[in-house]
Amino acid sequence: MSGQTMYEKIWRSHEIVDLGDGFSLLHVDRHMLHDGSGPVLARLKERGRSVSQPDLCFATLDHVVSTAPGRPVTSDNRRRTIASLRDGVAEAGIRFFDIGRTGQGIVHVIGPELGISLPGTVVVCADSHTCTHGGMGAMGFGIGSTEAEHVLATQTIVQAKLRTMRVTFVGNAGDGVTAKDLILAAVGQLGSAGGNGYAVEYAGRAIQTLEVEARLTLCNLSIELGAKVGMVAPDEKTFDYLAGRQFSPKNELWNRALASWRDLPSDHDAIFDAEIEVDISHLKPKITWGTSPAHVMDIDGIVPDPSSTGHRNAVQYMDVVPGRPLVGLKVDWVFIGSCTNSRISDLRIAANIVGGRKVADHVSAWIVPGSENVKRQAESEGLDRIFKESGFEWREPGCSLCLAANGEAVPPGARAVSTSNRNFVGRQGPGARTHLASPAVAAASAIRGVISDFRTMKD
Amino acid sequence: MQPFTRIQGIAAPLLRDNVDTDTIIRVERLFNAVPRADLGLYCLESLRHLSDGSPDPEFFQNDLRYQRASILLCGRNFGCGSAREGAVWALAGMGIRCIIAPSVADLFAANCFQNGLLVFTLDQAIIEHLAVGVAADPAGRPLVVDLERCQTGFADGEPIPFSVAARRREALLEGLDEIDLTLKQQSKIHDFRQRDGELRPWIYTA
Known part of the structure; x- marks a missing residue:
């Protein structure tokens, strides 16, 4: 019998009942709740049920809260949404990281940062980017509201077992290539449905050498491949990252956990249902030109000729010209933030490019730290001053312009370079045009006022 | 949950690929206290108009013949993107009971089954063929979707088999x-x- 993949190991260790036909009832170790969870808690109560294991639930506010200084509440509906979560978690006795409190932030930033999402755990949240937690060696996946109600009521979830895919990055990436570029390259190669039905494990030396935060960025875009689960095997870097964090196991439990975590990586003779190689030896920093994360090109490349109606629609919406470069196109907005690229390492990369330079006059440039802890760390390093002096807005932690659920939006027709994960039609606001890229490309574009290749910046 | 056994209804075409859940329902509708039942009013709103602001005559919602559609014939990777269940509530609010596509995003499909909507895949060529057959007279050529037999097709035509996971089929049939x-x-x-x-x-x- 061949060995097991990491996904299979985690699946087996969480299987309560094999329901047949590929479905199982799984234990949920960590349930993350956000502003959208208030109505779910209310519905659970309406139906006469209660929260089964409040100690395994963790709640914060990220989607609808303002990221403006002072956190103004900008509509009655948002006020009600926020109140609904506060009331729901208070009544259920769920740990809650409210705005202004240490620990508040984007769910997929605080999970790893606080040691909530651990290797080998099943992490769920009513948000598709829960795949991010795979960067810790967890099996994280997004669920819907009804499934979230199921988890609250039972601390379990019914899931169909996914097929397994290993995506191996081969070769050494060039200078300035980040995890964001690696995963955008994979999405471009496999397409936005290439991972449908799969749990993906990312492998290769390039992945082993990535720092933990970069692995979170990598796994974050798994859903942009269509894969609800994306994981990286935990290793010494993961364990060093977790040691001493607020909810990480301590003392004797830490030693026991560590021993268990070392058994998690896929066995050498494990067989994946699909094996994909992504050659990164000639990889350059990436940027998207269209309205799908799979519409991706090299930062110094040209917009491809449309090959379908979908491409033609995308070219028209984005107002880009096939056969021409993106570099040089006027940029109106720059957003550095989101569960993809708002961690301290992302802000350091951006600050390094921004330092001593000024944001172009016509550009609205925002830095939205992923969490209160990221914000405080950045301030202790003086990064906030670098950003503010160059003309960036230094904001409070939240999802903000990634999905424009909090009233913050890129205006119609405006062109934005964003470090987030989706460039769908209207994603950052009705009519907004989004180019996805790394923090380095976004920072350089803010300074020059046009889409820019940071590798060619001299002064 | 409302059981799903057999329906006969108008099938509307939405054959473009990669229709994402942001497109199905905009996020501000979800965080704006719109009741679930009213989300249908906003379903697919960003596809209704051309870039000059005029209604897109090609889009099914602008064609009165499809007004009472209960089945959607879709393109590849339907429902990709976010996990928002509001996308399913919006489609249901518009009267949709069944979605047929060459491929469907995993999270979206799971949400459909939680709400009594049937989703299954068929070859793109078959879906396009069905759409052509409907277009001549949508009300006069309804599609039948029979979950007990796992068959679809025109009431007067050859049945086309489809498959659904047994567990999900049973849950839908019984409304569990x-x-x-x-x-x-x-x-x-x-x-x-x-x-x-x-x-x-x-x-x-x-």
Whole structure:
């Protein structure tokens, strides 16, 4: 019998009942709740049920809260949404990281940062980017509201077992290539449905050498491949990252956990249902030109000729010209933030490019730290001053312009370079045009006022 | 949950690929206290107009013949993107009971089944063929979707087989509530937790 993949190991260790036909009832170790969870808690109560294991639930506010200084509440509906979560978690006795409190932030930033999402755990949240937690060696996946109600009521979830895919990055990436570029390259190669039905494990030396935060960025875009689960095997870097964090196991439990975590990586003779190689030896920093994360090109490349109606629609919406470069196109907005690229390492990369330079006059440039802890760390390093002096807005932690659920939006027709994960039609606001890229490309574009290749910046 | 056994209805074409859940329902509708039942009013709103602001005559919602559609014939990777269940509530609010596509995003499909919507895949060529057959006279050429037999097609035509996971099929046919089903497994859940608490105590002591 061949060995097991990491996904299979985690699946087996969480299987309560094999329901047949590929479905199982799984234990949920960590349930993350956000502003959208208030109505779910209310519905659970309406139906006469209660929260089964409040100690395994963790709640914060990220989607609808303002990221403006002072956190103004900008509509009655948002006020009600926020109140609904506060009331729901208070009544259920769920740990809650409210705005202004240490620990508040984007769910997929605080999970790893606080040691909530651990290797080998099943992490769920009513948000598709829960795949991010795979960067810790967890099996994280997004669920819907009804499934979230199921988890609250039972601390379990019914899931169909996914097929397994290993995506191996081969070769050494060039200078300035980040995890964001690696995963955008994979999405471009496999397409936005290439991972449908799969749990993906990312492998290769390039992945082993990535720092933990970069692995979170990598796994974050798994859903942009269509894969609800994306994981990286935990290793010494993961364990060093977790040691001493607020909810990480301590003392004797830490030693026991560590021993268990070392058994998690896929066995050498494990067989994946699909094996994909992504050659990164000639990889350059990436940027998207269209309205799908799979519409991706090299930062110094040209917009491809449309090959379908979908491409033609995308070219028209984005107002880009096939056969021409993106570099040089006027940029109106720059957003550095989101569960993809708002961690301290992302802000350091951006600050390094921004330092001593000024944001172009016509550009609205925002830095939205992923969490209160990221914000405080950045301030202790003086990064906030670098950003503010160059003309960036230094904001409070939240999802903000990634999905424009909090009233913050890129205006119609405006062109934005964003470090987030989706460039769908209207994603950052009705009519907004989004180019996805790394923090380095976004920072350089803010300074020059046009889409820019940071590798060619001299002064 | 409303059971799904057999329906006969108008099938509307939405054959473009990669229709994402942001496109199906905009996020501000979800966080704007719009009641679930009214989300249908905003379903697919960003596809209704051309870039000059005029209604797109090609789009099914602008064609009165499809006004009472209960089946959607879709393109590839339908429902990609976010996990928002509001996308399903919006489609249901518009009267849609069944979605047929060459491929469907996993999270979206799971949400459909939680709400009594049937989703299944067919070859793109078959879907396009069905759409052509409907277009001549949508009300006069309704599609039948029979979940008991796992067949679809025109009432007067050859049945086309489809497949749905047995567990999901049964839940739809019976209108079962998954939470109720799981609560019946309470003793197994309890046993698991006892065992797991010994094996992985750090999970329970956060």
